Amino acid sequence: xxxxxxxxxxxxxxxxxxxxxxxxxxxxxxxxxxxxxxxxxxxxxxxxxxxxxxxxxxxxxxxxxxxxxxxxxxxxxxxxxxxxxxxxxxxxxxxxxxxxxxxxxxxxxxxx
Amino acid sequence: xxxxxxxxxxxxxxxxxxxxxxxxxxxxxxxxxxxxxxxxxxxxxxxxxxxxxxxxxxxxxxxxxxxxxxxxxxxxxxxxxxxxxxxxxxxxxxxxxxxxxxxxxxxxxxxx
Numbered sequence: 001x002x003x004x005x006x007x008x009x010x011x012x013x014x015x016x017x018x019x020x021x022x023x024x025x026x027x028x029x030x031x032x033x034x035x036x037x038x039x040x041x042x043x044x045x046x047x048x049x050x051x052x053x054x055x056x057x058x059x060x061x062x063x064x065x066x067x068x069x070x071x072x073x074x075x076x077x078x079x080x081x082x083x084x085x086x087x088x089x090x091x092x093x094x095x096x097x098x099x100x101x102x103x104x105x106x107x108x109x110x111x112x
Numbered sequence: 113x114x115x116x117x118x119x120x121x122x123x124x125x126x127x128x129x130x131x132x133x134x135x136x137x138x139x140x141x142x143x144x145x146x147x148x149x150x151x152x153x154x155x156x157x158x159x160x161x162x163x164x165x166x167x168x169x170x171x172x173x174x175x176x177x178x179x180x181x182x183x184x185x186x187x188x189x190x191x192x193x194x195x196x197x198x199x200x201x202x203x204x205x206x207x208x209x210x211x212x213x214x215x216x217x218x219x220x221x222x223x224x
Contacts, residue, residue: 004155031210043156043199043214056211090155094210099144101212103155 002026004104006091012110018079021107025072025093032074033101034066037088046089049074081111116200121219124190132185132218134200139180144203146212147174147185149196156199156214159185195222 005024013019025032033056034046045058049068066076072093078085088108092101117135124130136145147159160167160174162183167174173186187194199217 033210033212035212035214042216043212045211045213048210050210058211092155092212099146099161100158101148101156103157105153106155 004091004093004102006089006104006107008107009105010108010110012112013081015081015083015111017081018077019081019109020075020077021089021091021109023074023076023091023093023104025074025091026095026102029093029095029102030072031094031096032068032072033092033094034074034076035090035092035103036060037090037106038086043090046076078109083111085109086111116202116215118198118200118215118218120216121221123221123223124187125223126192127189130187130190130194130220132187132198132200132220133182134184135182136200136202137181139202140204142204145174145176145180145183146201146203147172148199148201148212148214149194150199150217151193151196159198161203190220190222192222192224195220 007022031050033048035043037043047066048056052068063079068074088106090106092103094101144161144163146161148156150156160172162174175184197217197219199214201212
């Protein structure tokens with residue numbers, strides 16, 4: 001079966017711009033989470049969506065936002081990009097009631 | 113979330129068993145012990161989880177101390193493909209609080 005699909009795989013943006021990343025979860029998975037991975041901070045939780053509602057949010061500024069659509073696909077948006085936003089952004093989906101998350105391969109964002 | 117402590121790095125010879133330790137002295141009674149691994153250039157991958165009893169699956173075994181203050185992930189016969197960063201995570205059984213708090217993990221090197 002298809003895994004978690006994240007697009008695009010790579011992205012280069014200029015400081016001050018905004019960016020939208022996309023995540024298609026495994027079919028039937030209604031929970032979608034986003035994580036940021038950097039060499040300095042490691043893997044950090046951004047937010048989690050379930051049935052189009054944000055249920056949980058990590059400790060990130062308001063420039064980071066997301067949404068989930070009725071088909072469970074999710075997008076995250078970062079506005080007014082800063083150099084420190086350069087990172088690997090990972091999406092994970094989970095079947096309700098199960099324990100394991102399935103992660104995508106991520107979108108590598110470089111801010112210049 | 114309760115904190116886990118893992119060695120920064122470990123090495124093992126190919127085709128030998130690997131024991132990856134994790135300390136979690138502040139674990140609560142409702143915390144599940146989860147293990148994920150992250151192969152190079154990929155998102156994390158669920159490995160195994162447990163609560164009190166030892167667990168086995170096709171990927172690995174999880175041995176949990178009787179007092180639950182530590183656990184060990186066992187790879188029975190390491191291959192080069194097992195080279196990855198392994199994360200031990202405590203997660204409360206609260207399906208309304210869907211997030212993983214990653215530590216720094218153990219970087220496992222497999223020696224051919």
